[in-house]
Amino acid sequence: MKKILTILGAVSLTTMSVTSTVACQSNGGNWDDIPLKPPLVPFEVKGFAGLDFSHVNAQNKEQTLWNLIFKEIKGIFDRSQWNFDDLQQEVIRNDVDITNTKIDFYRNGTYSVKLFVDEDNVITIAKQVTTSNHIADKIRTTDLKNIHDTRPKTILIATIFKNTDIIMELDKFGEFFLGEQTPEGWNRQIYEDDDVVKGKILINKTNQTITIDTQKSEWNEDVDKPEKQYYGTVILTYDLKPINEPSEPNILKTEQDDLGDVPKPTMLQVFMKFITKNLPLINNLEYLSEFLNDVYLIITPTEDEKKYKAEFTAFKESRKKSRFFLGSVVVTFKSN
Structure with missing residues (x-):
């Protein structure tokens, strides 16, 4: 329940990078006993005389792996003695060799890409993709x-x-x-x-x-x-798992006429904010999907450009009549 409430109540989210450090205390053991993988080299070029790769930033978060390989690096080969199309390619994603499959460089994962002519002319790229x-x-x-x-x-x-x-x-x-x-x-x-x-x-x-x-x-x-x-x-x-309908529909109401701040004045955002403020009405989320399906929502701007009115109304037409909710309620909220 706490997890669900955290989801519904989220107004802003922060992503946090976590760096893991492996430490070894002196215990008489041998460093060779620690099963650590060697770090991936972000970008390394061996050979390819006459080409300048100094401006390539493989770890630029704005640079997609596809663009990096087939635009930026390929562009360096233009009008040179080397032909990019002659390069062999080896691709490993998440420690699995995917070289012989149709590769989607936009999928999330840790990539190790090797482009080479021979063992003396090799480009190695390592990149973490998280924007798929x-x-x-x-x-x-x-x-x-x-x-x-x-x-x-x-x-x-x-x-x-x-x-x-x-x-x-x-x-x-x-x-x-x-x-x-x-x-x-x-x-x-x-x-x-x-x-x-x-x-x-x-x-x-x-x-x-x-x-x-x-x-x-x-x-x-x-x-x-x-x-x-x-x-x-x-x-x-x-x-x-169909749910049993209540003996009587819940009357739409709220103890808080003002929802406060809502990130965006969209129907889904307003639904979520209303639900967090009125959990008993939704039977502590037991009727959550019924609420989303059985209730109309009309959002109307007010004279205050940052303030809105939201009216929730249960379906009452005979064919679409809600068996879980009845009536309507009006609330306000602010949004930038």
Whole structure:
């Protein structure tokens, strides 16, 4: 529960680099007994007379490995006695040799790349890639465990809770699932047989799997923006555990009319902030997916450009009537 509340209540996130140090106290043992791997050399050139690699910064976080190899380094070979296309290539990712496969240099991992003509002319590159937008690098925990239904918002929130790093790009990930956060797109109870996700969420109820398909299998470097768009496919598993509806729907209400500060005035951010302020209403998160699916949200700017009004309304049409919530409630919040 504390973990979930931390996720929901996150307003700002800080990433922290941690450096591990291996120390050895004098105990009469031999240094050779310590099973340490030699450090990877970030960038090393042997041979290739006449070429200047002094400006290459292999560890630049803004430099993708693909650009580093096939633009920056390849550019150094232009109009020289050496032909870049003649170089042999060896690639190891996460200690696995992937040389003979189709290599995606944007995937997360620790890379060791060797480009060479012979043993006297060798380029060695070591780089840690952490900026992958392959959907399988975003969704690393693929078993969603128990979910109440297979509606897209249910899958969305279950995936976020199992992969907490996604909270750093909450709106982007939510819009990948359901499109732009407009009332027309998000304010309706989405049934399991509704085709509203354009094939991105494919559900197999027989074997209880969900295929998340971005409909883009790879990148064209000259066209796509891999730092901004998801790509690839990942398969999730789940256990369907329908929930019993309450004897009476919960009346929408709040003890705090002001939600305070919200990072962005988007529907998903406001939903999350409202939930953290009203856990009893959502039965301490037991009705979380039902709340996201069964409740309308309309956000309206006020005369104060930083202040907004948010109205939550339970579905009440006969076909879409919520069995979990009833009524409506209005709150305010601020956002820059």
